[in-house]
Amino acid sequence: MTIRPPTDLAGVNRRTLLTGTAALAAAAGLAYPRHVFSQTEKNHPLAGKSIRMAILGIAGWLPSKLGVDMSPDFAKYAKARYGYDVSFSFADAPFGQLFQKAATSLATRSAEYNIIISDSQWLGALATPKWIVPLNDIIAKNKELDIEWFAPVVRQAYQTFPDGTANRYGFPQEGDTIALFIRKDLLDAPGEADAFKARYNMEMPKTWEDFEKLSIEDYTKLAEFFTRPDKGYHGAAMQYSREYDFISCPLLSFMRSQGGDVWDPKTGQVQGILDTASNARAMEQYKAMLKYQPPGAINYGIAEIVDVFAQGKAFSAWQWAAVGKAMITPAMQGKVLVVPPPGFKQADGSLKRDYIIGGQPWVLNAFNDDAHARVALDFMKWWYLPETQMEFAKRGGNPCDKATLSAEGFDDLQPWYRTYKYMLPRSSDFWHDPKYSEMLAVQQEAFTAYATGQINDPAHALAYVACKQQDILFDSGTASKQPSGACAGIRL
Amino acid sequence: MLPGLLLIPVLAFFIVWNTIPTLWLLGLSFYRFSLTSGRAPIYAGLLNFQNILNDSGVWLDLSRTLLFVVSGVGIQTVLGVALGLLFWNSGRLPGRRVALTLLFAPMVLTPVASGTFWRLIYDPTFGVLNAMLRGVGLSGANFLGDSSTAFAAVLVVDVWMWTPFMVLMTMAALASVPKAELEAAEIDQLSWMQRMRLVLLHHGKYILMLGILLRTIDSFKTMDLIYNMTFGGPGTTTQLVAITLYRRAFEAFNMGWSSALAVILLLISIAFTATFIFVLHWRDKADA
Structure with missing residues (x-):
């Protein structure tokens, strides 16, 4: 069968028509992923459905x-x-x-x-x-x-x-991963670097590389320096809410980065691993950061941190990279630097980051x-x-x-991809246990009880969590050891 | 024959949606069963009940709930009666309907919505309450985040929400007072206190008691309002027993333990209901 051009194209030059058709076909081929054409499955069981x-x-x-x-x-x-x-x-x-x-x-x-x-x-x-x-x-x-x-x-x-x-x-x-969102415009404001150096006798970190070398102690100085309630902003914003796992993720990052852990996944043992002096110190450290945060930070979850940062009420925010788009609003474009959260000094002087993923x-x-x-x-x-x-x-x-x-x-x-890539190998998960939500509820309860001042001893909060989680895991058959005698009647 | 047949739909509804789930709940309370364990329920006798009764956390939650119920219902009753008296015989008061509509509005809002906007009102950074406090030269407060103020803050919201119900009950109680007795009290020149005690309270006390009992039962079950404001925190400061039950049942899926707690709470509610029925009978006897 001979294909003839339609009559309304009769006036078009045959060569022009052929060239145009070929170009269109080529463009269509390039525009659509090649494998769609090369790997079409003719016998797919659902074809036509x-x-x-x-x-x-x-x-x-x-x-x-x-x-x-x-x-x-x-x-x-x-x-x-x-x-x-x-x-x-x-x-x-x-x-x-x-x-x-x-x-x-x-x-x-x-x-x-x-x-x-x-x-x-x-x-x-x-x-x-x-x-x-x-x-x-x-x-x-x-x-x-x-x-x-x-x-x-x-x-x-x-x-x-x-x-x-x-x-x-x-x-x-x-x-x-957790990332640190920094107000670069405040960092670069005239006179700030000199004032910071005069006060702390150290250079103010300004670049991504500077923040890579930043320890939690030096970050605390930065947070303190930029805590200016008179100007309507504070140095930091971190999660402390009791909702879901909001306080647990950053707090466990503090613990793990300083050598602590939450359990032994092989034996299900919690007592003796979670309730350590090192983890108690991490809790004190995390609670101490509250003084550089806006009033009400004790209730902050993901959404609240987005709000305070986007509204310019925090100089820095510890936030999931996933909400980078919400953190960097059009008004914040060009003013935000996304960097790795601080490292924690080890005995050998190196910095360690073991954050929750x-x-x-x-x-x-x-x-x-x-x-x-x-x-x-x-x-x-x-x-x-x-x-x-x-x-x-x-x-x-x-x-x-x-x-x-x-x-x-x-x-x-x-803006956050470099940090996300950097932090991915430096992050790890906590339990995948079927009793996850029950263990989390106990942990959130005790961690917020300490952070809000309901109880004042971090070691007691950890002992309570360890006892309850050990009990949950023993009851479910994951842990071989039952809670120790010290757990009898323990309460917040 | 026909009246019996007419009962069938409502009986069927009651059996399917009430009796069977309650029996199921009762049965499950004797088993160790977690929805996410992948294992069949294991018969455990009274172990769940024993664990609950030995759990100091549950007792603390119960005592917190009791405090919440007593203080909440108490304040609501006092305020409700005061406001009810204020609106009594106010038929010719200009704007009465608008005022009553506004007064009853909190009661018809869903607790989840109320909890959400009160959380925002209380917010120390963006909240309107703190803005007002700062406006008059006071320092703001973290009402829901501070363990010394959180319980009072959620109690205020419960009072705001449910005082209108007690106003309604008071107005119903006052409406039940025979006009002739009020006129007689007027003629006898009884004092305001005497009129309250001998006429108003005498006739209205049953309706008021009904209101108090209904509020007590309802207050005992409070969960959604508080969960939305504080998630039971800070720490456990606002954790009422219904929140614990919700957490264990629908977050941790520990179905055996939470069924046992639900049975205990059901028994407590039945005790309230028995009191309520006793009051009704008491009224019938007194009227007779």
Whole structure:
């Protein structure tokens, strides 16, 4: 059959028409990812079908929202590559309620949410009752999902349960670390550096490299120097809220960076590990920072720190890198430097940073039917395509794969990426135990009791937490030793 | 036959949504069962009850709850009666309807919403209360973050929210007083105190007692209002027993332990309800 140009193009030169068509085809080919055409799966079991997927994520959390915002791109990709139509619905809940929402649904063996953005510490609680899909076999059959991560902690925190095993249950959705957001405009204001040097006999840190060498003692001087209530701002903003794990994450970072720990994951032992003099000192140190913070800092969680920093009421803020976009508002553009949080001096004079990791994995609902399980798998394969991860990074998410984080120019994509990359290998998670939330509740209660002055002895707060957590872990069979006799009748 | 049949829907509803879950709860309270353990429930007899009764934290939560109930309901009753008397016979007062509507507004708001905006009002950095205090030259306070003020701060919100209910009950009580007796008191030139004691309180006391009992039962269950303001903190300063129950049941998913605590709280609530029914019977007997 001969194809003729339409009559209304009769006046167009044949060569011009052919050249134009070829150019359009070439442009289309370049514009769309090449593998879509080269790897189209003709025999996909869902080809021609329409699937509706549901994702459960974290409310008000940008990286979680990005996973949702980018899903229409997956729909296009799935149509082109696999030949099926997919649409997404979304549900969310704040950090404190998300596990509850997921668990109550999964406990009824519901496939209400096909893909869930879980917090890293929940892996044990979701995997133990077999609510989420074990991924070892899936990864073995789909090598493109066996990704090289930027640091081993990515696999440990977002994929592995129990700790130290090769069992994988999660795919990293976003990585996250604690970062220090600094008001560079205040740092660079005329006369400040000289005044700082005159007062503390040290140079004021000004660059990213200066902050890399900054110890907690020197940071405290900086916080004190910039505490100016008369001018409406204070030197620091840190988390002390009782909600979820808000006080625990920075406080455990203080403990771990000074050689402390919270438990032994192999034996489940807490007593003797958490309730140490070193950890008690870390608690005193963390509480002492309150005097450089705005009134009400004792209630600060993630959102409150965003508010005080964005409104110019804090010179520096300890915050998750994931909320960098919210911290650096249009009014703050160019005024903020994102640097590593301070290091802690070791006996040999070196600085150590062992901070708590943030971030969340994707987990797949074990009660999905075959079709939804297949789409969830296709979604994961799409999620880890280099171009998807790069797009995620450009929009402000925090990818974890080595290829994206090592790509040229990655550090400059977002103001916090250099720090995020630096902190990722210097961060670690705490328990992945199924009793996570019960242990956390006790810990939050005691830590805030000390921080707010309900009790005045940090050693007592730690002893209380250690006793209660030891009891919880012994009761669940994780710990071999029951709480010691000193725990009888212990209370805050 | 027909009246019996008409009862079936409501009975079915009651059995499905009330009786079966309560029996289930009672059964679960004798088991060790965590939703996230991946293990089947293990029969433990009275172990959960024993653990709760030996838990000093639970006793502290209960004592805090008792203090919250007694002080909250007490203040609400005094204020409610005072305001109710103020509005009594105020039919011709200009703006009465608007004033009453505004007065009752807190009661119809959801506790979660009330908790959220009171948290913002109390906020030491952005809150309007501290701004006002600073405006008159006083130093601000961290009402919800300071363990010496947090309990009082949440109590104030509970009083703000539920005093209107006691106003409503007082107005209902006053409306129940026969007009003839009021006129007789007027003719006999009884003093204000005598009129209060011999006429108003005599007729209105049952309705007032009902109000107090309903508020006591409701106050005992307070959870959402406080959880939204302080999460039970700072430390455990505002942790009422209902918050502990919520935490253990729906954050920690320790279903056996929390079922046992729920059974204990249910028994306490039944005690309140029994008192309430006793008061009603008392009224019936007195009226007879």
